[in-house]
Every structure is written in C-alpha cells, then in structure tokens.
Amino acid sequence: MKIKVSEIPEEGLDVDENVSLRINEHETPARLEIHVDKTGSEVVVRGNISARMELACSRCLREFSREVSAPLDLVYRPVEEIAGESPELATEELDTGFYRADELDTDVIAAEQLILSMPIKVLCGDACKGICPGCGRDLNVEGCVCPAGKDPANSKGQELKGYFNKDVKN
Numbered sequence: 301m302k303i304k305v306s307e308i309p310e311e312g313l314d315v316d317e318n319v320s321l322r323i324n325e326h327e328t329p330a331r332l333e334i335h336v337d338k339t340g341s342e343v344v345v346r347g348n349i350s351a352r353m354e355l356a357c358s359r360c361l362r363e364f365s366r367e368v369s370a371p372l373d374l375v376y377r378p379v380e381e382i383a384g385e386s387p388e389l390a391t392e393e394l395d396t397g398f399y400r401a402d403e404l405d406t407d408v409i410a411a412e413q414l415i416l417s418m419p420i421k422v423l424c425g426d427a428c429k430g431i432c433p434g435c436g437r438d439l440n441v442e443g444c445v446c447p448a449g450k451d452p453a454n455s456k457g458q459e460l461k462g463y464f465n466k467d468v469k470n
C-alpha cells in the first residue's frame with residue numbers, strides 16, 4: 301500500500317497487511333505489521349515482517365520453504381531533501397531509506413527488508429549431507445558411487461595438480 305506522508309496523523313498509523321511480493325522469482329506471501337510515525341519530514345517505521353520464503357540449501361542446492369520473520373526499525377527521509385547532500389554521507393546512515401513525492405510504499409519496504417533478512421548461508425536441515433564432491437550425487441537421496449577407497453577430495457586435488465603441471469610445461 302502507498303502511504304501519503306502528509307496524511308500520517310499525529311498519533312501515527314498502524315498498518316497490518318498481507319502482501320504478495322516477488323522475491324528471487326518466487327511469489328512470496330508476506331505479512332507486514334508496522335507502526336508509522338512522522339517527525340517533521342522524517343518517517344519512522346517500526347514493527348515486524350514475516351513471510352514464507354523459498355530458499356535454496358547452500359549444501360545440497362535443493363529448494364525448500366521456510367517461515368522467516370524480522371523486526372523493522374527504519375527511518376525514511378524525503379529524497380528531495382538530500383539533493384544538496386553528498387550521496388556517500390546519506391548512504392552511510394544505516395537503516396535510513398528514502399521516499400519520493402510524499403509517498404511511502406510499504407510493499408517496497410517489505411520486499412527490501414525481507415531480502416536483507418535472508419541468511420547468506422542456509423541449510424535445508426542441520427543433518428543435510430550435501431552433494432558428494434566426487435560423484436556429484438545428492439547424498440540425502442542416494443549413496444555415493446565414487447570408486448571404493450578413493451577419497452573424492454583427494455582425487456579432485458590430483459586433477460588440479462595435473463592441470464597446473466600441464467600449464468607450466470606450455
């Protein structure tokens with residue numbers, strides 16, 4: 301939803317809405333529960349965002365969905381006001397965003413904050429066995445078919461060594 305900043309009442313505005321956001325090519329249902337306050341031209345947004353997100357396991361690469369939730373504590377300033385300031389100075393302020401033409405878009409806030417809250421490394425489960433570096437099989441689903449007694453990590457190292465030797469000779 302779009303909020304007209306000039307129309308935010310003195311006591312603030314409560315927003316509780318279900319939104320559908322497109323994140324990483326996935327339609328993501330999310331819930332935004334925030335309180336919006338205005339101080340001069342600054343808008344303070346506090347509350348919570350939660351969503352069921354499609355994530356990819358960084359160990360076995362499988363996709364799975366997980367409920368994520370993040371607290372919000374943000375300040376928004378009119379982009380027109382920083383026109384004279386250096387952009388470096390403005391972006392240095394953490395958790396400061398900008399709104400344009402008296403309009404604050406809560407869908408944009410929700411999408412930005414969800415992406416920021418996403419963990420860099422995520423596992424489908426603590427017990428995920430991952431993919432064998434030797435044969436490439438998903439060890440959660442099927443067994444390793446590497447030749448017996450051959451350490452896949454070692455064989456990879458040997459291949460690499462051969463490659464570099466060849467390179468030196470050339």
Ligand SMILES: [Zn+2]
Pocket residue numbers: 357358359360361362423424425428429430
């Ligand atoms: Zn996994």
Ligand SMILES: [Zn+2]
Pocket residue numbers: 432433434435436437444445446452
């Ligand atoms: Zn294997």
